[in-house]
Amino acid sequence: MTAVQPQLPTEDAVEAGTTATTAVRGRSRVPWRFLAGRAAFYLFTLWAAVTINFVLPRMMKGDAVSQYLSRNRNVSPEAADALRSLLGLDTDKTLVQQYVDYWVLLLRGDLGVSLLHGLRPVTEVISQALPWTVGLVGFATVVSFAVGTVGGAVVGWRRGSRLDALIPVTTFLATIPYFWLGLLGIALFSVNLRWFPIGKAYGVGMRPEWSAEFVGQVIHHGTLPAVTIVIASLGGWMLGMRNMMLTVLDEDYVTVAQAKGLPNSRVLWRYAARNAVLPQIQSFALSIGFIVGGTIVxxxxxxxxxxxxxxxxATNAKDYALMQGVFLVITLSVLVANILADVAYAFLDPRTRQTEA
Structure with a gap:
């Protein structure tokens, strides 16, 4: 008699939520080659960004000391040379020596001092400005991504309904230049209706502190710019998610899930939206990364x-140290956001984990 071979436990391909060729759950392996490749890529990107960060400011005409001397003519030549040496602009050193010194200081966590802010450490100057940007723009970006993605998924699921009217409306608002939308908001809600302050992060005479009054001031002053950011970016998230939903709804695993009698809510969020959101993850990572530097307007x-x-x-004053510090923060934020996007992408898409392994 022929021995009956035991069958391996299988998993329904629909339950896997993908169109993967196999649904057999094998032993997971750590994709060391993939991890090493990604680590090498990000390390090279970091090195290239830091190098460009060092070179570009020095290609600009003039420097921070020259700008400072043009405003303060009573500075002696010895003091000017001392300032150049302090800022890493010593003319006695070659560009290569300055580059090596820059890396040494960078590895120590020393970003230099800002001449524009009275020789204060660059890390201190940036640390005071960074929470305002991350708190406002980061919160608004997350809200617009969440609302746009969920709304786009619902609109795509109910294609042909009245909800389709949301797409042209939000897309039209996204085509309006951000600064013009902000000026309209100030004119309407600040000048005419006086619901929100015209600008600033908090009221005149207030000092930053952890108190209910100060937090209320920050929320009151930040509501209008946050709402403006959400309105300006909502259309792109909603349109992208809705188009991906229309593509995913024609896949076989969605049809099979519906044929099995699964609830519509489960089919929508467990199968359709889970796969449609994958391209949104990369775009969201870039948006998170550019929160730090994309808020000038x-x-x-x-x-x-x-x-x-x-x-x-810092650019107008040619403050090299401050410029390099801000650029470094932007670079690190983009790299970290892309790393998190890779992890999230592999977590949401089982096919990615199988391919990488």
């Missing part, structure tokens, strides 16, 4: 103290 319109305004002032 918003902070100028609303006079909001943040990293964008800090970068603009």
């Amino acid at each position: 918003m902070e100028m319109v609303f006079s909001y103290p943040g990293v964008g305004k800090l970068l603009l002032d």
